[in-house]
Amino acid sequence: MNRRSQNHSLLIRGGHLIDPAARIDAPMDVLLRDGQVAEVAPPGKTRGSAHDKFDARGLIVAPGFIDLHVHLREPGQSYKESIATGTAAAAAGGFTSVCCMPNTHPVVDSTEWVTWLQQPARGAVVNVFPIAAATKVSKGAALTDYRALQRAGAVAVTDDGRPILGEDIMREALRLAAEINLPVIQHAEDTRMTEHCSMNEGPTAFRLGLRGMKGAAEASIVERDVQLAQQFSGTRLHEAHISTADALKAVRRGKRSKARVTCEVTPHHFTLTDTDIRDYDANFKMNPPLRSAADREAIVVALGDGTIDAIATDHAPHAIHEKMVEFERAAFGITGLETALGLAVTCLHRQHKIPLTRIVELFTAGPTSVVDLRGRGTLARGSHADVTIFDPKKRWTFEGAKSRSKSRNTPFDGWQLTGKVVATIVSGEIVYRAD
Amino acid sequence: MIEAARGSLLGIEHLGREEILRILKLARRMNPRTARPLLRGKRVLLLFYEPSTRTRSSFEMAAKSMGAITTLVLSSGSSIEKGESLVDTGYTLRAVGADVIVVRHPNAGAPALMARNLDIPVINAGDGMHEHPTQALLDAYTILRHRKDLKGLHVAIIGDIFHSRVARSAIHLLSQFGAQLTLCGPPEFLPEVAGTLAPGLHITRTLEDAVRGADVIMLLRVQKERLGGTKISLQDYIARYQMTLGRLKLAKKDAIVMHPGPIIRGLELTWEVADCPQSVIVEEVRNGVPVRMAILARALGKAR
Numbered sequence: 001m002n003r004r005s006q007n008h009s010l011l012i013r014g015g016h017l018i019d020p021a022a023r024i025d026a027p028m029d030v031l032l033r034d035g036q037v038a039e040v041a042p043p044g045k046t047r048g049s050a051h052d053k054f055d056a057r058g059l060i061v062a063p064g065f066i067d068l069h070v071h072l073r074e075p076g077q078s079y080k081e082s083i084a085t086g087t088a089a090a091a092a093g094g095f096t097s098v099c100c101m102p103n104t105h106p107v108v109d110s111t112e113w114v115t116w117l118q119q120p121a122r123g124a125v126v127n128v129f130p131i132a133a134a135t136k137v138s139k140g141a142a143l144t145d146y147r148a149l150q151r152a153g154a155v156a157v158t159d160d161g162r163p164i165l166g167e168d169i170m171r172e173a174l175r176l177a178a179e180i181n182l183p184v185i186q187h188a189e190d191t192r193m194t195e196h197c198s199m200n201e202g203p204t205a206f207r208l209g210l211r212g213m214k215g216a217a218e219a220s221i222v223e224r225d226v227q228l229a230q231q232f233s234g235t236r237l238h239e240a241h242i243s244t245a246d247a248l249k250a251v252r253r254g255k256r257s258k259a260r261v262t263c264e265v266t267p268h269h270f271t272l273t274d275t276d277i278r279d280y281d282a283n284f285k286m287n288p289p290l291r292s293a294a295d296r297e298a299i300v301v302a303l304g305d306g307t308i309d310a311i312a313t314d315h316a317p318h319a320i321h322e323k324m325v326e327f328e329r330a331a332f333g334i335t336g337l338e339t340a341l342g343l344a345v346t347c348l349h350r351q352h353k354i355p356l357t358r359i360v361e362l363f364t365a366g367p368t369s370v371v372d373l374r375g376r377g378t379l380a381r382g383s384h385a386d387v388t389i390f391d392p393k394k395r396w397t398f399e400g401a402k403s404r405s406k407s408r409n410t411p412f413d414g415w416q417l418t419g420k421v422v423a424t425i426v427s428g429e430i431v432y433r434a435d
Numbered sequence: 436m437i438e439a440a441r442g443s444l445l446g447i448e449h450l451g452r453e454e455i456l457r458i459l460k461l462a463r464r465m466n467p468r469t470a471r472p473l474l475r476g477k478r479v480l481l482l483f484y485e486p487s488t489r490t491r492s493s494f495e496m497a498a499k500s501m502g503a504i505t506t507l508v509l510s511s512g513s514s515i516e517k518g519e520s521l522v523d524t525g526y527t528l529r530a531v532g533a534d535v536i537v538v539r540h541p542n543a544g545a546p547a548l549m550a551r552n553l554d555i556p557v558i559n560a561g562d563g564m565h566e567h568p569t570q571a572l573l574d575a576y577t578i579l580r581h582r583k584d585l586k587g588l589h590v591a592i593i594g595d596i597f598h599s600r601v602a603r604s605a606i607h608l609l610s611q612f613g614a615q616l617t618l619c620g621p622p623e624f625l626p627e628v629a630g631t632l633a634p635g636l637h638i639t640r641t642l643e644d645a646v647r648g649a650d651v652i653m654l655l656r657v658q659k660e661r662l663g664g665t666k667i668s669l670q671d672y673i674a675r676y677q678m679t680l681g682r683l684k685l686a687k688k689d690a691i692v693m694h695p696g697p698i699i700r701g702l703e704l705t706w707e708v709a710d711c712p713q714s715v716i717v718e719e720v721r722n723g724v725p726v727r728m729a730i731l732a733r734a735l736g737k738a739r
Binding site: 202208210279321325327 | 438448520521522540542543544545547548551552562563564565566597600603626628629631632
């Protein structure tokens with residue numbers, strides 16, 4: 001980020017601050033100066049002055065949201081998305097930081113590409129934190145150079161899009177990453193059980209004549225990883241996009257052990273189930289697939305009880321020609337950056353009565369417990385001036401055609417949502433403001 | 436459910452009783468040898484991404500006997516081989532003048548995808564493991580030539596139900612009309628989840644249980660290569676699930692034996708069963724023509 005944040009100040013006043021990391025849930029003014037949080041004080045009590053003021057009356061002021069799981073498609077697939085368009089969508093969704101996945105063309109398995117992703121020429125409007133490949137070309141055979149990748153700026157390693165399947169290579173990944181306190185992110189899918197499958201196994205798959213992925217394909221890998229993580233001290237295992245009740249049970253067991261086990265879920269998995277797949281619409285096709293109602297309920301419970309550490313979008317843009325095809329031939333994945341908060345407030349807060357503080361935590365302090373983003377995920381004094389301001393009561397309709405992403409592959413087009421981002425601030429600069 | 440041009444036939448599941456009865460009634464008035472040229476000047480496009488003998492030829496016969504022009508497009512030897520998408524192929528066929536597209540495709544939901552993007556009716560001639568609605572209609576037509584009513588009939592469906600679009604369509608149709616359905620096969624071909632497809636389905640692993648007292652025995656083709664992925668050998672399958680004259684005796688005396696074809700003699704049924712007086716396998720093929728005449732007439736707004 002190369003912003004002119006020097007000598008610049010912004011006072012966000014009249015808002016209600018929710019900063020779970022600092023245990024604040026109260027009316028507070030926030031003064032940002034020189035790219036940092038200068039002061040947090042009760043309404044009208046900030047001592048410093050500001051050039052600019054932001055009237056946040058009736059709004060929630062929160063630490064900038066962090067998305068642990070996005071596909072920005074660069075290098076190599078800029079027809080789907082670019083860092084510029086993907087981060088513009090992130091800003092519109094209230095995200096001030098995104099962690100981008102390495103399954104690009106080529107795979108981000110070298111320091112060169114990790115560096116390239118962070119260069120100003122990419123045109124990012126929010127902070128981009130690269131996640132590097134855990135194995136060379138994500139082939140699951142030889143580990144990449146974790147130390148060098150971390151030095152270049154990688155905040156975690158993963159082979160996302162595919163699992164780290166081999167037990168020996170996963171053990172080695174966890175062991176080496178532990179030495180340098182680097183999280184290993186797993187895409188938990190035993191691909192030997194999911195070949196030719198395009199949705200969740202169950203009555204809907206049978207009715208539609210589609211081959212279904214067994215829930216066990218996910219749970220068995222999580223189970224194994226949790227066992228492996230306990231073999232060394234200092235391991236950091238993060239399970240991406242958990243979608244089944246059984247995998248959550250394995251995560252709970254992991255959390256009770258001495259290993260550091262974290263996990264994330266996506267908004268679509270807490271909102272939709274496999275019965276929502278209508279008319280073979282490939283905008284409902286993603287991996288892991290939409291699961292059963294029982295799985296969805298287990299996810300909502302786990303979001304409330306702390307088993308789940310973060311909401312991550314798995315924003316996976318695809319071009320129309322990759323989706324407007326036979327369901328079984330369509331690409332996996334949907335966009336998600338601009339609908340995440342609206343879905344969380346609508347589904348989790350309003351429908352399932354999960355408090356807003358917890359929802360904010362899942363977007364802020366939660367993600368920073370998974371990856372180390374120093375000085376983010378909180379608005380404590382001295383932190384980065386990354387702020388998300390939203391209206392938790394605002395009703396709005398999401399229009400896919402107006403998305404800032406290059407792609408339109410969303411199942412939520414036309415959805416009425418409650419909870420809308422009003423402004424997104426990165427390093428003290430407003431990078432998105434709702435009209 | 437699916438946005439599709441009027442007259443489309445994408446599946447039995449959402450077709451409705453009235454519509455099914457209307458098609459069957461219309462089919463009874465159809466005779467390929469004495470048909471009036473109801474579809475003169477109409478262009479019926481047969482788009483086949485999979486091999487087919489019965490469905491393809493009977494659609495062609497049905498269309499031509501009503502005066503329509505037919506054109507056949509196969510996936511091999513067409514632009515589909517060059518990577519043209521299904522929707523683009525649909526646009527192309529519409530542009531050359533198709534009034535209706537009959538499509539057979541290896542992927543479930545392919546006809547629905549075409550229908551959603553075209554303003555002409557699309558008829559599903561079999562899509563992946565999903566549905567084969569014209570087969571279910573001709574089977575209902577065939578049963579009703581031997582029985583007065585579908586209600587209360589005991590129907591056994593035997594074989595590889597998991598992979599079968601014929602089974603799914605038949606189950607949707609027959610259960611809607613109150614037939615009592617027993618599904619029979621090994622777990623690999625008949626997972627428990629099959630029981631959720633319609634209310635009141637009975638599942639058994641024992642052929643004798645399925646056949647006992649049945650009015651209709653519907654056999655399905657078993658692909659040898661699919662047995663490869665299961666725990667049972669070909670010999671075991673034959674021993675447990677092959678329809679023989681001896682087993683047929685357990686059914687009602689006037690029970691009929693059906694099979695959507697192609698039949699593999701010596702696998703799912705013996706030579707003798709295929710040719711026995713109770714077998715209506717050839718009659719099914721014959722009935723396919725008037726039923727598909729009715730479906731085409733309906734698609735092109737000539738059903739009255």
